[in-house]
Amino acid sequence: MCPLTGTRLLRADRCSQASGVRARTRVNKGEDAAVSGLNEDDAAGTTPERAAQPSGGQRTKPIEPEGLTRGKGFLPYNPTREGAKISDASLGDAARADAAVVEHIIANQMQQPHQDREQHPFSYIFVGRRTYYLLSSIKDILRLRATCTWLRGLLGAAQLRDRLRHSLGSQEGLRRAVNGQQVQLLRFDDDQFGVHDLLAAVCVMEEGEWVEMGEVIELAAQCGNCELPVILTADDINTHANKTAYVSAPRVLAQLKMVGRHVRFSDDSCLQLFQHGNDWRAITDEPGFRVEVDPPLPAGHLYQQYRQPHDPPVRERIYYSPANARWMSTGGPGYTEASVSSFAKFMVLDHFNKTHQINDQSIILNRYVGGGRLDGLLTESPHTPVAGCTTTLGWGVDVRFLVLTGSNHSFAAWIDIRRSGNNNVGVRVRTTEAAVCGSGPFKHRFPVTTQLARVALRAVAPYAFDGQV
Secondary structure, three states: OOOOOOOOOOOHHHHHHHHOOOOOOOOOOOHHHHOOOOOHHHHHOOOHHHHOOOOOOOOOOOOOOOOOOOOOOOOOOOOOOOOEOOOHHHOOHHHHHHHHHHHHHHHHHHHOOHHHOOOOHHHHHHOOOOHHHHOOOHHHHHHHHHHEHHHHOOOOHHHHHHHHHHHHHOOHHHEEEEOOEEEEOEEEOHHHOOHHHHHHHHHHHHOOOOHHHHHHHHHHHHOOOOOOOEEEOHHHHOOOOOHHHHHHOOHHHHHHHHHHHHOEOOOOOEOOEEEEOOEEEEOOOOHHHEEEEOOOOOOOOHHHHOOOOOOOOEEEOEEEEOOOOEEEEOOOOOEEEOOHHHHHHHHHHHHHHHHOOOEEEEEEEEOOHHHHHHHHHHHOOOOOOOOOOOEEEEEOOOEEEEEOOOOOOOOOEEEEEEEEEOOEEEEEEEEOOOOOOOOOOHHHHOHHHHHHHHHHHHHHHHHHHOOOO
16 A cells, blocks of 8 residues: 555565565655755755754654645645655555555656656556545645655646646535526636645635635625626735635635635725734724624623634624715624624625615514514524525624525525514515516515515515515
8 A cells, every 4th residue: 555645556576576676765854844844945955954964864753744834825845855755654564665666666767768758557546537536635635745756746737726626616615506507606717826826725625615605705796796706816815824824714714815805895895804913804904994703702692602613703893884985884892793704795785785776675573473483583593594595694693684596596685684672573675676567565566586585484474475464
C-alpha cells in the first residue's frame, strides 16, 4: 500500500528484481520545516536555520502538513529537495518497502531524458477523475505536493482546476433547478488562477457546506442585487490572508466576506464585510455599521437556544433609508438576527422592500388559530426549513420572514409574521407579482402568490385569505 494514499502498489520484491535497484528514503531533520510552508526563497537554497541543523541522520516525526496556514495568502508547501520524501518514523517495514518502490519509480523517471520519458503506470493513479475519490480532501493533495516533488507536476494547475470544478459541482446548496435545468449559483474565475489560487479555492470549497450562502445568493439574484452565477475572483479569495484566517471565522461569515462584495445595492454600495481584528463592519467601513457576531444572549433566548456555531446570531444597527437613498445606522441596542445568513438576507430584503412597488395584504390573528401554526413558526428553530418556502430568516426574535419565491419565479413574494401582543400575530403577505385584474380581493389579483402562501401557512390560510373567523 502507498503510505501516503493507501493505494495498492506493485510488490516491492518484483519491482526490485526487475530493476536491480532498491531506493531508500532519505530524510533529515530539516525536512520537517521544509513541508511546513516555507517561502519560495527558502526553497531555492540553504537557509541559515538549515545550515545550523545537525547531520546525524536523525529521523523526523510523521509529517502533518500545514501548507495553507503560513506565508502570503493560501500558499502551498515549498519543499527544499527534489524527489519524494517519506518519513521512516511514520512507516512500518512493509510500508518502507512500498515507499522504496515509489522512490525507485520516481528516480528512474527523473533520470530519463524528458523527451523520451514515458509516464509510469503509477502516475495514472493521481490524474483523471479517479483522483476525486483517491484523494478525499485538500490535505491529501497538500501532503502529496509536500512529500513528492515528482507528483507536484501531476497535481498542478490543470488537475487542481478539475478538482475545484468537481468540488463545486458537489455542493448541492449551490445548485438550483430552473425550468428543468440545473443552474449554478456560484463559480470561480479559475481560468485566471495560478496554482496558489486554485489550492485556496479548493480549500474554501471543501472546508464545509455552502447551503446558507446559496440561499443568500439566490435571494440576492431574485431581488436584482447580483447576476447568476456569482463569479469569485482571486481577489475575493484573498480577502482571507490564509487558511488559518478563513477557518477561524464562522464558516458562513467567512463565505460572506468573499461573496458579499458581489451583492450590490442601488446606492452603489455592496454587502461587503470589513474586518478589524475581531471587529466586523458591513456595507460601510464606519463604527455605526458594526456587526457584532455571536453577541451574548440570555440563556432562554430563542436564538441562543438554537445557535449554530458555523452560522451564529448577529446584532447590528443598519437600515436602508429611502428618504436619504442610502444605508444608515440607528441608535439604541440595534437588532438581533438569528444568524449571519439571516442578517445578509434581511439586508437584501429590506433594501428591496424600500426600493420597489410592493403589493400586500395583512391581518391580525390569534397565534393559536389553525392548530397553533403561527405559534409554531415563531417558536421553533429559526433555521427549520418551512414547506413551500425557498428560505426563511429570523429577525428581532419576534419576527420571521418566509420567502415564497425563488429562481423559478419572475417576481418576489414573502410573508412577514410578527408578534403584536396579547397572543396576537400580524401576518402580512407581500409580493411584486403583476396583478391579473384591476380590483378585487388579494387572492384574485395575485393568484400565484396566494397559492404559494397557502402552502406555507397551511391551516392558517383560510383565516388570511378566505375570511374565516
